[in-house]
Amino acid sequence: MRILYFAWLRERIGCAEEDIAPPPGIATVSALTNWLATLSPAHANAFADRRTIRIALDQRFVTGDAALGAAREIAYFPPFTGG
Amino acid sequence: MPRILVTPDDFDVGAELARLEAGAGAVGSFVGIVRREAHGKTLAALTLEHYPGMTETALAAITKTAMTRWRLIDCMIIHRIGRLLPGARIVLAAASSAHRGDALNATAFLIDWLKTDAPFWKREDFADGDFAWVEAHAGDIDTRNRWQSG
Numbered sequence: 001m002r003i004l005y006f007a008w009l010r011e012r013i014g015c016a017e018e019d020i021a022p023p024p025g026i027a028t029v030s031a032l033t034n035w036l037a038t039l040s041p042a043h044a045n046a047f048a049d050r051r052t053i054r055i056a057l058d059q060r061f062v063t064g065d066a067a068l069g070a071a072r073e074i075a076y077f078p079p080f081t082g083g
Numbered sequence: 084m085p086r087i088l089v090t091p092d093d094f095d096v097g098a099e100l101a102r103l104e105a106g107a108g109a110v111g112s113f114v115g116i117v118r119r120e121a122h123g124k125t126l127a128a129l130t131l132e133h134y135p136g137m138t139e140t141a142l143a144a145i146t147k148t149a150m151t152r153w154r155l156i157d158c159m160i161i162h163r164i165g166r167l168l169p170g171a172r173i174v175l176a177a178a179s180s181a182h183r184g185d186a187l188n189a190t191a192f193l194i195d196w197l198k199t200d201a202p203f204w205k206r207e208d209f210a211d212g213d214f215a216w217v218e219a220h221a222g223d224i225d226t227r228n229r230w231q232s233g
Contacts, residue, residue: 007132007204008216056202059137075134079219082131082162082203083115083174083194 006077012046029055030064052078085146086159089138094161107156107179111186113194115174117167125210131164134202141201149192153185192230199227
């Protein structure tokens with residue numbers, strides 16, 4: 001599974017993307033996020049305030065309770081600020 | 084077919100709007116520009132990041148919604164990415180129609196929804212070396228949602 005990070009999440013974690021194989025039993029977006037936060041102090045810092053983080057599964061907005069299913073790409077980012 | 088372009092390059096506003104003039108009675112447009120200061124500090128640059136793929140999908144959905152909600156002939160969104168200097172153009176949203184009301188309302192809709200629904204992020208790089216990611220304004224959501232009803 002490919003994980004993408006944008007904006008300050010990318011800067012705090014120190015990379016734009018990583019390929020990971022979550023351990024068995026991780027079935028939801030929330031569970032994956034909790035696990036990612038344990039990978040390093042940088043990850044823990046990036047995921048410290050979940051209220052400011054939005055998530056897309058295969059480029060579609062999801063909430064934490066969404067099932068990962070067969071998703072290939074999950075992206076973490078702050079609320080959009082374009083225009 | 085609405086024109087959608089995400090590019091590091093500057094664009095020619097006159098040439099872009101001319102594309103919309105054929106057969107139209109009105110062309111509405113919005114151009115966003117990099118400000119020279121923010122939070123009372125001098126801005127050195129604004130860096131635009133986006134989510135390739137998801138951005139184009141989001142912009143296509145926004146222009147499609149505009150085409151169905153107003154009597155438009157055509158519309159377009161051009162958004163730049165990368166490091167932009169103060170005074171640089173960031174975005175062009177425009178719509179053409181037979182009469183001004185549809186063109187102006189659709190133009191406001193395009194930029195309001197772009198701000199909340201398209202995956203772009205801005206980083207302000209200040210002249211003093213400091214930088215900050217722009218935070219989304221709660222007011223932008225309210226502005227977006229005024230188009231929900233009616």
